[in-house]
Amino acid sequence: MSMRAQDLGINAAIGAATATVWSLARGRGFKRAVLQGLIGGATIGVGRQVAASPFSGSGFAGRELSAVGISALTSAGSDHTTLSFPVGPVELQLTDGKEFDWRVNATYAVAAVVNSVSRTTHIDPTLSLYSGTFVFRDNRETLHTSNGEARGSEFFGGIKIAKSAFTNSNGTPNVLYHENVHVLQDDYLAFAVANPIERSILNQTSIGRRITRHIDVGLLSLGFNGLANSIVPYNSRPWEREAYALTPRRNY
Numbered sequence: 220m221s222m223r224a225q226d227l228g229i230n231a232a233i234g235a236a237t238a239t240v241w242s243l244a245r246g247r248g249f250k251r252a253v254l255q256g257l258i259g260g261a262t263i264g265v266g267r268q269v270a271a272s273p274f275s276g277s278g279f280a281g282r283e284l285s286a287v288g289i290s291a292l293t294s295a296g297s298d299h300t301t302l303s304f305p306v307g308p309v310e311l312q313l314t315d316g317k318e319f320d321w322r323v324n325a326t327y328a329v330a331a332v333v334n335s336v337s338r339t340t341h342i343d344p345t346l347s348l349y350s351g352t353f354v355f356r357d358n359r360e361t362l363h364t365s366n367g368e369a370r371g372s373e374f375f376g377g378i379k380i381a382k383s384a385f386t387n388s389n390g391t392p393n394v395l396y397h398e399n400v401h402v403l404q405d406d407y408l409a410f411a412v413a414n415p416i417e418r419s420i421l422n423q424t425s426i427g428r429r430i431t432r433h434i435d436v437g438l439l440s441l442g443f444n445g446l447a448n449s450i451v452p453y454n455s456r457p458w459e460r461e462a463y464a465l466t467p468r469r470n471y
């Protein structure tokens with residue numbers, strides 16, 4: 220089986236499992252949810268392949284497509300369909316095609332502010348537009364990450380690109396397409412798994428309900444992320460394998 224078909228199949232399976240949990244949590248059955256999840260998961264997979272493709276705006280287009288897939292999973296077992304479109308740390312939501320709402324991820328927003336005021340980084344408006352999230356340029360040759368030296372990194376839904384990534388590139392460094400995939404993977408974890416759990420915990424109190432009206436704290440998804448990264452070594456991470464597999468021969 221081709222690598223792309225295989226990736227699509229895995230995402231469809233993850234989608235089916237996720238939608239089933241959502242439907243059962245709502246006291247509904249699983250038959251419809253499995254089908255809805257397979258379609259949603261496959262849509263997420265297509266979104267990731269688009270985000271990994273080397274054209275201007277691929278990250279943005281892929282992110283919104285993936286978001287439609289994520290919305291299918293989180294709507295499983297519900298009488299309402301809420302489409303949620305992420306732009307940077309903000310989500311614009313449309314329920315049943317008529318009710319408009321918005322949410323903001325506080326942790327992502329704080330990270331963006333920290334990067335904006337950092338002395339080594341500055342925002343790249345064009346690349347941010349292309350990726351549908353904040354892209355920062357770091358004026359150091361490489362980034363010092365927990366996995367060693369890197370040309371790019373993705374953290375809190377934002378992308379950071381080192382200076383050396385821009386040599387031999389006509390404006391858009393190849394590593395951006397790899398990081399785009401990570402943004403979409405984070406979207407799945409945050410929107411389909413971690414944030415809803417965090418909301419249901421906070422909603423136990425009235426002050427929590429006031430916070431969650433428009434804000435996702437985002438600490439649980441951060442915790443899941445940190446835990447997964449500390450347990451699984453870099454070369455064995457399925458999310459790294461996916462990001463590399465979808466961006467073959469990009470030379471970085």
Ligand SMILES: [Zn+2]
Nearest residue numbers: 397401459462
């Ligand atoms: Zn990576």
